[in-house]
Structures are given as C-alpha cells and as structure tokens.
Amino acid sequence: MTPSAEQAPSSAIQSLFEDGWYAARYPEASVSGLGPLAHFVKIGDAAGFCPHPLFDGDYYSKQYPEIPKHGGERLRHYVEIGEGRGASPHRLFDPSFYLEKNPDLRELDGLLLAHYHRFGAGELRSPCPLFSPGWYCDQRPQRKEARLHPLLDYIEYGDSAGLAPHPLFDPAYYGSQNPEIPAEGGQRLIHYLNEGGREGSNPHPLFRSRFYLERAPALEAPKKTPLEHYLGEGEATGLCPNPIFDPQYYLAENPDLRGIESLLAHYAEYGGGEGRRTSRFFLPQFYQDQLLGGGLKKSNLLAHYLDSGEEDGLLPHPLFDPTYYAGECPEAGFGQGSRLAHYLEHGHRAGGAPHPLFQPAYYAAQVGSLGTESPVRAFPSPFSSPSSASSGPCETLLSHYLVAGEAQGLKPNPLFDPVHYAKHDSANQGAAGISLLEHYVLWGGAAGLSPSILFDSAWVSRQIPGDARTRQNPMTYYFQEKGRLVKGPHPLFLASWYESQNPGVAESGLDPLSHFMELGAKARLDPHPLFYSAWYLDFHSGQIAEKKPAIFHYIELGEPQGLTPNPFFDAAYYVRHHGVQLAPGETPFAHFCNVGMDLGYRPSPLYSFCLQFFRDKREGRRCRSDNPAGGYFSPLYSSLTSPGSEIPIRLPEVYVPDVSIIIPVHGQHVYTLACLRSISKAENSTTYEILVIDDHSPMDQYRALSEIENLRLLRNEEQLGFLRTCNRGAREARGKDLIFLNNDTLVTDHWIDRLLETREAFPNAGLIGSKLIFPDGRLQEAGGLVWSDGTAMNYGYGEDLSDPRYAFARETDYVSAASVLIQAETFNGLGGFDERYTPAFYEDTDLAFRVREAGMDVVYQPHSIVIHFGGASHGRDTSGSLKKYQLANQETFRSRWQSILRKQPDSGSEPDRAALRRSGPRALVIDAEMLTPDQDSGSLRMYNFLKVIKKVGYAVTFMPCNLQYRENYTEALERNGIFVVRSPHTNSVERFLEETGAEFELCIVSRPDTAEQCLDLTQLLCPNALVLYDTVDLHYLRRERELRLAGLALAPESIKTQELRAVARADGAITVSDFDRKKLMHEVPGAPIHVVSNIHEIHPQKRSFADRDGILFIGSFQHTPNVDATLWFIADVFPIIHAWIPDLRFHIIGPNPPEKIREYASEHIVIEGFIENIDEQFSSRRLSIAPLRYGSGVKGKINQSMAYGLPCVATPSAVEGMELDWKNEISVAESAHEFAEAVAELYENEEYW
Structure with a gap:
C-alpha cells in the first residue's frame, strides 16, 4: 500500500464504509486512537473485521483469493471491480440477482449494495433469491412501520428468534439436519448457500435437495444451490422440488396463480393450508384421513409424508400404495418418499404396479391397441431436465389413465370398467377432480358400488373376514386372494366352478373373473353352472339387439325385462311361490343361485318334471356340454337335485299303431333323448310308434339313438332340412294319424289322447295343435294368429x-x-308340407291355410300340453344361416295367400278379439257353481246343454257364480271348447261383466239363487244379449212337497216369489219338462218359456240278465230328496225285499252320503260313494231305483238308467213330467210294499227285464 493510501483511504472505500455500525460492532476501534475507517484499513481488515453489515471479507476472498486481505483492498476491489463483475460482498446479497430483479437500476450511478442498503431494503427489495423481505417483515409486524432493514434485522435478530428468511427456507428444520451450525446471524442460511445445498441438506420440508440435484444435471456446483436453481429456472421448466410437488400440475390446477414468483413458495405460504393439490399422486384430505387422531395442519401434510409418511405406511394417494409398490419393485428404496419417486421416474419401465387395482401391462396393452406408439410419450416427466424432456423418462401409465385413459373408457384392470362405474349416480356426485377409480377406492367399494358388471362389491365385502371388512377394499381383497373366493365375486359368477370347467384359466395367469371378462365372455363360456350362455343368446336372440356377452345382457337388460337365464327358471313364480324377500339390489335369480338352491326352493313349477328327462349317464360328471339342465346336476346343488337314475326309454312294440309320432332331428341328441324319455313315461291310451328321422347328424349322435329298442330310426343320406325330413317321416309312417313333434320337447300325460279326443267336440277338425309351454312354466303358444x-x-x-x-x-x-296332429290321409292328400318353404319356417302356417281351404278346421287343444324349449331345431337369429329363411318364406307365404290374408285382422289388432273371431257369436252361461256331471243330474244336463249351444255355432263362456276352479271338471269343459271364467284370474262376477258383457249375444242364468245375484247385472251389463233364465227344476214346488211330506206348514212364498220374479224379468225362461212349463205359464202368463230337458248319451249294453246282480240308487246327497228317498227305501222297502231275496245287494252310489245313511252299511247294503266311472255299475246291476217321495223337474237318475238300458222302479213323484209309459218303459210304485213287489218282480223275471 502506498503512503498516500495509508494516510487517506480511497473514496471508493469511503462510499461503502459504515462508521457507526463499525464502531458499534468493534468497540476496540474506539480506544485505538484511530477513526473507524482508519482502524479498518490499518488493523480491522487484516483482523477479519467487516466494514459493512453486508460485506464479508472472508466470503469475498473465496471469490478472489488473490486480493490482499488487509488495508481494505477487498472492499476497494469490490467497489471498483467486483460488483461490476457480479461478485457478491456477502452470501446474502447477490448484485446480479438484485439487478435482474430491479431493471430500473441498470443506469444507477453508484453501487448496487449501497442502493440496497440505503433504499432497497426499506423498499422491501430482495437482496438474494433466498431472502424475501415481504415474507420476513410479515413475521415482524411490530417493526414493520419503523422502516425496518429486513436483511440486517434477520441477521442481527430474526435468525436467533427463529424467523424464516424465505417461505422455502426453514432455519429450524435446516438446523435439525446440521445441529453444529449456530442459530444466529443468518449462519444456517449462509451454511446452506455455501455448502449445505450441495451436500444434500434440505432447506425446507418441501424441498429435497438430493432429489432435485439428481434431476437437475445442468446445475453447476459452484454457482447456485439446488433451491436457488429451482427458484431461478427449475420451476419454470417443470422440475419438481420433491416427488409430490409438480409445478406444472399445480399451475394447471390453479390457473389463478399464473405469473406468481414461485409456485412452491405459494404452496408453502397459502396453498397447503387451502388444501390445494400439488400432484396427481397426493390427495391432502385422503392423507389427513389416515392420520389417526388428526391435529396436523393441512399446510404440513405434504411435509409429513416426505418426512415420515412412507415409513409409517401411509398412502399419498388412493392409487399409490408404497408398501405394495415395494413388493413389486424391491429396488425402490424406503423413506422420504423414495418409493413414490422411484415409481414416478422408473415404475412404468420396471413394470411395477402402484396399486393392486392398477395393472400396468394390462393397461399398456389397451393403449397400444389404440395405435399410440408410446402410450405415455405425451406426458413428459416433471423429473426430466429441460434438455432431456424429449428423450428422457416418460410420465407413468397411471398418470395417462388419470389424465386421458379413463375418459376414453380404458380399464385399469380387467375388473374395473369406468363406463359401467360411471352409471352409478353417487360416483358422478363424488368429490370433484378425482377419477372414478379413486372414487371407488375411497368410497365406492365400501358403499357397495359395482366396478364392473360381474363384480359385486357388497357381495365380496361380506366374504372379507370381519376385522378387515371395514378397512379393505373389496376388489383389493379379491386380487389378494387371487380371485378364489368361496362364493365368487358376484352371485352369478362362481369362480371355483368356472376354473374347474376351463383349464385354460390356470394357464393364463389370470384370476377366474379376469379370465372370463377378457376371454371367456367372448368365447361364450358360462360364468355359472345355472347360466347357459349359448342357450340364452339363442333363445332370446329376437330380443337382443346389440351383440354382447350373454351374462352382461342378462344383468343389464334381460333380468329387468323378465328374460329367463336358463330354461327352468321363472323369476315371478320363484318369488311368489316361496315368499322370497329380496335384499336391496338382489335379483330373484341371484337369490335362487345362492340361497334358494340350498333351501331346496323350486325355480319353476315344471322344474322337477323337466329335469328328470335330462339325467343321462352318458353325460358322466360333466356339468355342461349341450345339456340345458347340466348345471343343475352339479354336486353344488345336490340339496335340490338329489341323485337319481336315468329314466329308461321303453317304447312299445306296435305293428299297427293308431298314431305315428314323427320326430325330425339334426344333432342335439341330448334333447332328443329327453324327448323320447318323456314319451316313454307319459300315460296315453292310444297306441303309437315313434319315427325319428335323422337329418344326417354327426355319426356319434346317431349311434346314441340307434341303441333304443322299438324306435324306428331312419337316417337321411344327405341333409334334407326340417321340412323334407318331416315329409319323409310321413311317407314312412304306419299310423292312421300323424303327430309331428319337435325333438326339443317334453310331453305330458295324455297329450296324444287329448289331441285325438278333440275331434269329439270339433268333428270337422283337420289339424290339431298342442298347448306349447316353456320349461320354466310360462306359456309359449296358445295357437297362432x-x-x-x-x-x-x-x-x-x-x-x-x-x-x-x-x-x-x-x-x-x-x-x-312343434306338436301337431293330422290324419295321414289328409296330410298326404295335401301333398305334405309344401317344399317351396324348404328348409323350414312357415310350412306349418301354410299347412293350416291349406287344411282350411280343404274345408276343415284348425283347432288348438290346450289340454294336450307339450313343453317346448325352442331354438334347438333352428335357433332364433333371423340373420343366421338357417333363420334367414324365416324372412324369405314369410314373403312366399304372403304372396301365395294374398287374397285370404286380406280378410285377416290387421297387424296390431287386439289379440284376444282376434283369437276368438273364428268361434261365432258369444254366449254366456252362469250357474251356481262348477258343473260336476259325474255327481249330479243338474250338472250333467247343463254340461250337455253347453255342448249343444256350442254345436249350434256359439262361442260358449261358462261362469260359476262362485268362480271356483275344480281341476278335472273345469278342464273337461275347456277341452270341449268352453271358456270358463274362474278365480284367481277373475275375482268378481260384476267386474267380468263390466269388461266383457257387451260382447255377448246370448246369456243364460241358471237356478233361482244365481238369478237373484246375477240376473239384473246380466241384463244391465250385457246390453246386446238375449237373457234367459233356466229353472233346472221348480225349486218352490219341490220345497212345498218336502214340507207337506214332513207334515209341516208351508213356508212363506219367498222361494216361489224369487223364482217367479226371475221368470218375469228375463227375456225368456227354460224348464226341463212340459209339466214345469205349464206350471210357470199358469203362474206368469205370457212369459216365453221353452223346454230343454235332460240330455244323455246312449250306452248300449251287452251283458245279459244272468250276468248281473244287485240293484243301485244313484244321486247327489247334497240334494235332500235323494237323502230322504234312500232312507225311506232302506227303512221301509228293503227289509221286505230282503225277506224275499236274501242275497240281493243294494248299491248306493253318489258323493258325500251323510252319516245317517252310512250307518246302514252292511253285507247287503253297500255304500259305494262317489264313483268316477259308473259304466261298470250300470253294466253289472239288474235294475235301478228312484224312490223319491218329493221333488220337481225331470229326474236325471231315471234318464241315466234308460240311457244305459237298465230297467228302473220309480215313484210317481220321480217320473213326474217325463211322459213315460208306466207299463212298458218304467215300473212305477208308490207304497213301500208296492215298491218292494215291483223290485222283486223285475229282479227275478228276465222276461220283464
């Protein structure tokens, strides 16, 4: 140093030297005899004293080590040269940064440090990247108005007081990593700036230096710390300060922050507390919810995870499980968010799954199938440096899913379908900004929402052990168990069964349901033993518009529409019959599969009947093949389908059959065998042969039929099709009648008999068809329109x-x-099925029109019942290879019968009206109760009267006033073409008349009680009808005679008044005899009265007098005259006869004989009771008796005896009104002795007999 310098320090030094500060900081200068500046130049500089609060000689020397460390040279150098070159006088003042942030100072005449010290600090200008004056002063509100020098305050006071110089520098946090650094004078911040940042110490919980250094290779060590680099350029280029703060994501989520100085600083100051998201992979609320006891502020959640969350097993995001990921990628490390960092940077390459519900390889395959070369290339990693963004790591597959994939309907795993899940209202009303998969993990699984059509979350949750049920997601549990749940993931997917049926599941490496969703559904594999996919798609093809796997269609659309999942399940029957109470969301079929089967509940009324015919030893233990009932035979359902043996097919050996049953078949031998078993087992009185015409089936199926004894099995040399195969069968048949029967049918008892009997009621019938029903019990066809x-x-x-x-x-x-009867002569005469409809469809409709054209009728017989599966012969898809003929043949039919079709009802007409239009005008008959023609004479008369009304051209409806259904009696009327109104389908006479009364042209009301109840209603509600009252007999007359016989006074004339009023009100009356007619004409002058007597069928007898014995009485004991007659005969007449003819037996026939008659039962008085078929009694006895002492009308028991050619002894009361010849046609006696003589005389003398 020159002497002049020693004597007079340069003006440059003087411009920055702070005399007052120096003197206060170094009190020894005051006693040296030198002024502060002189002391610094001569002594202080060399001693390491600072000339200015913001000039640190030692720090400056590190930048310019060649400058002498005495005489103020370093300060002079800074003033004259250093600041201009960007040198810093203090670690906390950066002239370059200061100038960059304050471009208004570019023309400053003076030093930047001086400007800052004198003006900038007060103006809250920032001296370096890591000191924020505004932030600092906010921590010192009591000094804010005193023109605080923020940086000096921090150095002198704030640091030791624990105040932070910058939102991203936490002195206490930094000091915990470097406890040797003094907690004063800004030393911790300075330490970070000098060395801590490069050593990896973290300035703030949200900034991870090592993490940042590894991802910022352009950061040159001598120049900037990681945090400075981040604040200066890293954040702007998208580099992340920690694994879960993504600046680009944060800005995209918070566009209001565009232009802010530092996004990370904003988060540290405000965003954390406001719960703003920093990354796709950190959900603050989700994370906070995992912290038991809470208490942690939202602003500290991210830091907590980075410090200890991973170690504590907490998840930063519903779809990132650090523990699970570590199992997938053991190299991921542990702690400080390293597993998440590893996943974000390397996970998609390492193939590691971030969560059990996200399968990277599966997802990547879907993205690849869209034609995208690199599924994640569009999402550059926030961990890449700007220069390597184009070639460095790519964003994760999970990010792709969250950003774009889910919206495109891509699935994170085979069992989570975003499109399906989005249908749940609650999924769409969940928290904003989260994906559907996140919603499912957070809430949906626990709420029981289904993530895909065959995964039932509630169903799976009930299978999770109790202590884990509330905290484990059902799908996570499913994957954890590799899909092998005892009850499967859905009531209609039985995983264990599916795996046993499909060995490819184990080879695929997929769990059973994933295999089904990805492969099995498309291959029409069955998800459950009771759901037959091929049958469902075929049977319901007409109702399935879109092509989708069968079980998917059933769950989404089929079940709500009432479509059946297999041939034997009827949902309505199942719920109604068993009183099933369904849980919310539970379907009848699911209940049956998982509850009902174990309880032995029947799935349909015909279930047991049908199933027996499909038990086939050839099927072995297989549960599927082509057997529609195969699933029911699974050992799983042994409680309902107990082990049983195959029904043998035993066909009769017949050479001249009444009927030839023709069954065309092509394959489907399981159905054919079941059909043959049902025919073999069904009861019929008709002789028949069975011709199975095999339309060139595969030979193995043909052989299965060739073993059946007495089956006429013919095989076409080539495939002819359904129609030609039927025609061939007709040519080979030997029966007078032909029945064409589909092979996919099961027949019931008397199905043949009922078809043949139809000709009795419909003598002009040329073609007769059965009632076809589905195997689940629903009606398939009641004739066609x-x-x-x-x-x-x-x-x-x-x-x-x-x-x-x-x-x-x-x-x-x-x-x-499918089941139709026609005479062979008629069929062959018409040329068989018209081959213009080859191979099939509309041939039966055309035949019906040709039968009618030939002058015969086509009749539907509902009591010939045939169960028809449907589809096994042709299928139902009109676009298929065979069904396409349905549309073509429809046009052929329309063209051929155009003139006839013009007379048919229009499409869309009311079907019920169209079905009745061929039956003539409608007649309604109302009686007291259901007719029992084998039990009482009145019923027999009305039964035959109904047939007469029908024969003259009416469509007859019969309505018992009590609407009672009595199976055999109701069906007897229906078989004869009479519509019977009955409960439970009708529960009110009045309602029925209100709905249909206007359709009737004739109404007959029978008996006085019925007339009292229904006559006025009938006249009111049947305005277009002639209304007649049928007396049956004169009830008032019978009652008068009964009272006289008992010696009682006549009752008030209520019955007579009632009966006569009915005669007067009706349009006409009917009696059974001319005697009754005259009585009524006398009582009601001018009333139109007609006679319809008893009607009986003649039964010629061939048994001789000698081959007969005994006498009989027949009658209903609900009729009091019959009770009186029987008791009088037993007490007063039979003892006389017995004395004369000791071995004679008296047979009493009729339902419900009272005890006072039954007590007379003995060797010679035989109480037969009700006998269904009385032919044998009338053929075996020598005579009948009618010992009636009172009554009225014509006695059916006498008519019946005459119809059988059996002599009768009767009282005068019994023959009243019959106009019989008492000498030649009947024996009449009145007293007991006379009656006994008449019986004995007829009984012992063949010439009188």
Whole structure:
C-alpha cells in the first residue's frame, strides 16, 4: 500500500464504509486512537473485521483469493471491480440477482449494495433469491412501520428468534439436519448457500435437495444451490422440488396463480393450508384421513409424508400404495418418499404396479391397441431436465389413465370398467377432480358400488373376514386372494366352478373373473353352472339387439325385462311361490343361485318334471356340454337335485299303431333323448310308434339313438332340412294319424289322447295343435294368429299358462308344427308340407291355410300340453344361416295367400278379439257353481246343454257364480271348447261383466239363487244379449212337497216369489219338462218359456240278465230328496225285499252320503260313494231305483238308467213330467210294499227285464 493510501483511504472505500455500525460492532476501534475507517484499513481488515453489515471479507476472498486481505483492498476491489463483475460482498446479497430483479437500476450511478442498503431494503427489495423481505417483515409486524432493514434485522435478530428468511427456507428444520451450525446471524442460511445445498441438506420440508440435484444435471456446483436453481429456472421448466410437488400440475390446477414468483413458495405460504393439490399422486384430505387422531395442519401434510409418511405406511394417494409398490419393485428404496419417486421416474419401465387395482401391462396393452406408439410419450416427466424432456423418462401409465385413459373408457384392470362405474349416480356426485377409480377406492367399494358388471362389491365385502371388512377394499381383497373366493365375486359368477370347467384359466395367469371378462365372455363360456350362455343368446336372440356377452345382457337388460337365464327358471313364480324377500339390489335369480338352491326352493313349477328327462349317464360328471339342465346336476346343488337314475326309454312294440309320432332331428341328441324319455313315461291310451328321422347328424349322435329298442330310426343320406325330413317321416309312417313333434320337447300325460279326443267336440277338425309351454312354466303358444300382412304371432306368448283365455279349445289361424296332429290321409292328400318353404319356417302356417281351404278346421287343444324349449331345431337369429329363411318364406307365404290374408285382422289388432273371431257369436252361461256331471243330474244336463249351444255355432263362456276352479271338471269343459271364467284370474262376477258383457249375444242364468245375484247385472251389463233364465227344476214346488211330506206348514212364498220374479224379468225362461212349463205359464202368463230337458248319451249294453246282480240308487246327497228317498227305501222297502231275496245287494252310489245313511252299511247294503266311472255299475246291476217321495223337474237318475238300458222302479213323484209309459218303459210304485213287489218282480223275471 502506498503512503498516500495509508494516510487517506480511497473514496471508493469511503462510499461503502459504515462508521457507526463499525464502531458499534468493534468497540476496540474506539480506544485505538484511530477513526473507524482508519482502524479498518490499518488493523480491522487484516483482523477479519467487516466494514459493512453486508460485506464479508472472508466470503469475498473465496471469490478472489488473490486480493490482499488487509488495508481494505477487498472492499476497494469490490467497489471498483467486483460488483461490476457480479461478485457478491456477502452470501446474502447477490448484485446480479438484485439487478435482474430491479431493471430500473441498470443506469444507477453508484453501487448496487449501497442502493440496497440505503433504499432497497426499506423498499422491501430482495437482496438474494433466498431472502424475501415481504415474507420476513410479515413475521415482524411490530417493526414493520419503523422502516425496518429486513436483511440486517434477520441477521442481527430474526435468525436467533427463529424467523424464516424465505417461505422455502426453514432455519429450524435446516438446523435439525446440521445441529453444529449456530442459530444466529443468518449462519444456517449462509451454511446452506455455501455448502449445505450441495451436500444434500434440505432447506425446507418441501424441498429435497438430493432429489432435485439428481434431476437437475445442468446445475453447476459452484454457482447456485439446488433451491436457488429451482427458484431461478427449475420451476419454470417443470422440475419438481420433491416427488409430490409438480409445478406444472399445480399451475394447471390453479390457473389463478399464473405469473406468481414461485409456485412452491405459494404452496408453502397459502396453498397447503387451502388444501390445494400439488400432484396427481397426493390427495391432502385422503392423507389427513389416515392420520389417526388428526391435529396436523393441512399446510404440513405434504411435509409429513416426505418426512415420515412412507415409513409409517401411509398412502399419498388412493392409487399409490408404497408398501405394495415395494413388493413389486424391491429396488425402490424406503423413506422420504423414495418409493413414490422411484415409481414416478422408473415404475412404468420396471413394470411395477402402484396399486393392486392398477395393472400396468394390462393397461399398456389397451393403449397400444389404440395405435399410440408410446402410450405415455405425451406426458413428459416433471423429473426430466429441460434438455432431456424429449428423450428422457416418460410420465407413468397411471398418470395417462388419470389424465386421458379413463375418459376414453380404458380399464385399469380387467375388473374395473369406468363406463359401467360411471352409471352409478353417487360416483358422478363424488368429490370433484378425482377419477372414478379413486372414487371407488375411497368410497365406492365400501358403499357397495359395482366396478364392473360381474363384480359385486357388497357381495365380496361380506366374504372379507370381519376385522378387515371395514378397512379393505373389496376388489383389493379379491386380487389378494387371487380371485378364489368361496362364493365368487358376484352371485352369478362362481369362480371355483368356472376354473374347474376351463383349464385354460390356470394357464393364463389370470384370476377366474379376469379370465372370463377378457376371454371367456367372448368365447361364450358360462360364468355359472345355472347360466347357459349359448342357450340364452339363442333363445332370446329376437330380443337382443346389440351383440354382447350373454351374462352382461342378462344383468343389464334381460333380468329387468323378465328374460329367463336358463330354461327352468321363472323369476315371478320363484318369488311368489316361496315368499322370497329380496335384499336391496338382489335379483330373484341371484337369490335362487345362492340361497334358494340350498333351501331346496323350486325355480319353476315344471322344474322337477323337466329335469328328470335330462339325467343321462352318458353325460358322466360333466356339468355342461349341450345339456340345458347340466348345471343343475352339479354336486353344488345336490340339496335340490338329489341323485337319481336315468329314466329308461321303453317304447312299445306296435305293428299297427293308431298314431305315428314323427320326430325330425339334426344333432342335439341330448334333447332328443329327453324327448323320447318323456314319451316313454307319459300315460296315453292310444297306441303309437315313434319315427325319428335323422337329418344326417354327426355319426356319434346317431349311434346314441340307434341303441333304443322299438324306435324306428331312419337316417337321411344327405341333409334334407326340417321340412323334407318331416315329409319323409310321413311317407314312412304306419299310423292312421300323424303327430309331428319337435325333438326339443317334453310331453305330458295324455297329450296324444287329448289331441285325438278333440275331434269329439270339433268333428270337422283337420289339424290339431298342442298347448306349447316353456320349461320354466310360462306359456309359449296358445295357437297362432296370422295378420293381414302375413306376419304371425304366438298367441299368449310369455303369459300365465293357467289363464282361462288360453285354457279352452278353439279354432285358430294356425298351430305350430312343434306338436301337431293330422290324419295321414289328409296330410298326404295335401301333398305334405309344401317344399317351396324348404328348409323350414312357415310350412306349418301354410299347412293350416291349406287344411282350411280343404274345408276343415284348425283347432288348438290346450289340454294336450307339450313343453317346448325352442331354438334347438333352428335357433332364433333371423340373420343366421338357417333363420334367414324365416324372412324369405314369410314373403312366399304372403304372396301365395294374398287374397285370404286380406280378410285377416290387421297387424296390431287386439289379440284376444282376434283369437276368438273364428268361434261365432258369444254366449254366456252362469250357474251356481262348477258343473260336476259325474255327481249330479243338474250338472250333467247343463254340461250337455253347453255342448249343444256350442254345436249350434256359439262361442260358449261358462261362469260359476262362485268362480271356483275344480281341476278335472273345469278342464273337461275347456277341452270341449268352453271358456270358463274362474278365480284367481277373475275375482268378481260384476267386474267380468263390466269388461266383457257387451260382447255377448246370448246369456243364460241358471237356478233361482244365481238369478237373484246375477240376473239384473246380466241384463244391465250385457246390453246386446238375449237373457234367459233356466229353472233346472221348480225349486218352490219341490220345497212345498218336502214340507207337506214332513207334515209341516208351508213356508212363506219367498222361494216361489224369487223364482217367479226371475221368470218375469228375463227375456225368456227354460224348464226341463212340459209339466214345469205349464206350471210357470199358469203362474206368469205370457212369459216365453221353452223346454230343454235332460240330455244323455246312449250306452248300449251287452251283458245279459244272468250276468248281473244287485240293484243301485244313484244321486247327489247334497240334494235332500235323494237323502230322504234312500232312507225311506232302506227303512221301509228293503227289509221286505230282503225277506224275499236274501242275497240281493243294494248299491248306493253318489258323493258325500251323510252319516245317517252310512250307518246302514252292511253285507247287503253297500255304500259305494262317489264313483268316477259308473259304466261298470250300470253294466253289472239288474235294475235301478228312484224312490223319491218329493221333488220337481225331470229326474236325471231315471234318464241315466234308460240311457244305459237298465230297467228302473220309480215313484210317481220321480217320473213326474217325463211322459213315460208306466207299463212298458218304467215300473212305477208308490207304497213301500208296492215298491218292494215291483223290485222283486223285475229282479227275478228276465222276461220283464
């Protein structure tokens, strides 16, 4: 130093030297005799004294080590040269930064440090990247108004007081990593700036230096710390300060922050506390919810995870499980968010799954199938340096899913379908900004929402052990157990069964349900033993518009529409019959599969009947093959389908059969064998042969049929098709009648008999069809309707088969060839099925029109019941290889019968009216109760009267006033073509008349009690009808005679008044005899009265007098005259006869004999009771008796005896009104002795007999 310098320090030094500060800081200068500046130049500089609060000589020397460390040279150098070159006088003042942030100082005449010290600090200008004056002063509100020098305050006071110089520098946090650094004078911040940052110490919980250094290779060590680099350029280029703060994501989520100085600083100051998200992989609320006891502020959540969350097993995001990921990628490290960092940077390459519900390889395959070369290339990693963004790591697959994939309908795993899950209202109403998969993990699984169509979260949750149920997601549990849950993931997916049926599951490496969702559904594999996919798609093809796997369609659309999942399940029956109470969201079929089967609940009314015919030893233990009932035979359901043996097929050996049953088949031998078993087991009185015409089936199926004894099995040399195969069968048949029967049918008892018996009620019937029902018990067809456009309709399809509308025989437009009877002569005379309809469809409809054209009728017989599976012969898809002929043949049919079709109802007409239009005008008959013609004379008369009304051209409806259904008696009427109104389908006479009364042209009300109840209603509600009152007998007359016989006074004339009033009100009356007619004409002058007497069928007898013995009485004991007659005969007449003819037996026939008659039962008085078939009694006895002492009307027991050619002894009361010859046609006696003589005389003398 020159002497002049020693004597006079340069003006440059003087411009920055702070005399007062120096003197206060170094009190020894005051006693040296030198002024502060002189002391610094001569002594202080060399001693390490600072000339200015913000000039640190030692720090400056590190930048310029060649500058002498005495005489103020370093300060002079800074003033004259250093600041201009960007040198810093203090670690906390950066001239370059200061100038960059304050461009208004570019023309400053003076030093930047001086400006800052004198003006900038007060103006809260920032001296370096890591000192924020505003932030600092906010921590010193009490000094803010005193023109605080923020940086000096921090150095002198704030640091030791624990104040932070910057939102991203936490002195206490930093000091905990470097406890040797003094907690004063800004030393911790300075330490970080000098060395701590490079050593990896973290300035703030949110800034991880090592993490940042590894991802910022452009950061040159001598120049900036990681945090300075981040604040200066890293954040702007998208580099992340920690694994879960993504600046780009933060800005995109918070566009209001655009232009802010530091996004991370904003988060540290405000965003954390406001709960703003920093990354796709950190959900603050989710994380906070995992902290038991809470208490942690939102602003500290991210830091907590980075410091200890991973170690504590906490998840930063619902879809990132650090523990699970570590199992996938053991190299991921542990702690400080290293697993998440590893996943974000390397996970997609390492193949590690971030969560059990996200499968990277599966997801990548979907993205690849979209044609995207690199599924994640569009999302540059926030960990990449700007220069390597184009070639460095890519964003994760999970990010792709969250950003774009889910919106495109891509699935994170085979069992989570975003499209399906989005249908849940609550999923769409969840927290904003989260994906559907996150919603499912957070809430949906616990709420029981289904993530895909065959995964039932609530169902799976109930299988999770109790202590884990509330905290484990059901799908996570499912994958944890590799899908092998005892009850499967859904009531209709039985995983264990599916795996046992499909060995490929184990080879695929997929869990059972994932295998089904990805492969099995498309291959039509069955998800459950009771769901037959191929059958479902075929059977319901007409109702399935879109192509989708069967089980998917059933769950989404089929079940709500009432479609059946297998041939034997009827949901409505199942719920109603068993009183099933369904849980919320539970379906009847699911209940049956998982509860009902174990309880032995029947799935349908015909279940047991049908199933027996499909038990086939050839099927072995297999549960599927082509057997529609195969699943039911699974050992899983042994409680309902107890072990049983195969029903043998035993066909009769017949050489001259009454009927030839023709069954065309092609494959489907399981159905054919079941059909043959049902025919073999069904009761019929008719002789028959069975011709199975095999239309060139595979030889193994043909052989299965060739072993059946007495089956006429013919095989086509080539495939001819259904129609030609039927025609061949007709040519080979030996029976007088032909029945065409589909192979996919099961027949019931007397199905043949009922078809043949139809000709008795419909003598002109040329073609007769059965009632076809589905195996689940619903109606398939009650005759067919043909509309004017040539389209056809199965009348009653899907309805209740017991509905009276479908339960009575009637003429119809056509009957299905699935089960139809026709005389061989007629069929061959018409040329068989018309081969223009080859190979099939519309051939039966055309045949019906040709039968009618030939002058015969087409009749539907509902009591010939045949169960028809449907589809096994042809299928139902009109676009298929065979079904396409349905549309073509419809046009052929329409063209051929165009003139006839014009007379048919229009398509869309009311089916019930169209079905009845061929039956003539409608007649209604109302009686007191159901007719029992084998039990009482009145019923027999009315039964035959109904047939007479029908024969003259009326469509007859019979309504018992009590609406009672009595199976055999109701069906007898229906078989004869009479519509019977009955409960439960009708529960009110009045309602029935209100709905249909206007359709009737004739109404007959029978008996006085019925008339009292129904006559006025009938006249009111049947305005177009002639209303007649049928007396049956004169009830008032019978009552008068009963009272006189008992010696009692006559009752008030209530019965007589009632009866006569009915005669007067009706349009006409009917009596059974001319005697009754004259009585009524006397009582009601001018009333139109007609006679319809008893009607009986003649039964010629061949048994001789010698071959007979005993006498009989027949009558209903609900009729009091019969009780009186029997008791009088037993007490007063029979003892006389017995004395004369000791071995004579008296047979008493009739339902419900009272005890006072039954007590007379003995060797010679035989109480027969009700006998269904009385032919044998009338053929075995020598005579009948009618010992009636009172009554009225014509006595059916006398008519019946005469119809059988059996002599009768009767009282005068019994023969009243019959106009019989007492000498030649009947023996009449009145007193007991006379009656006994008449019986004995007839009984012992063949010449009188």
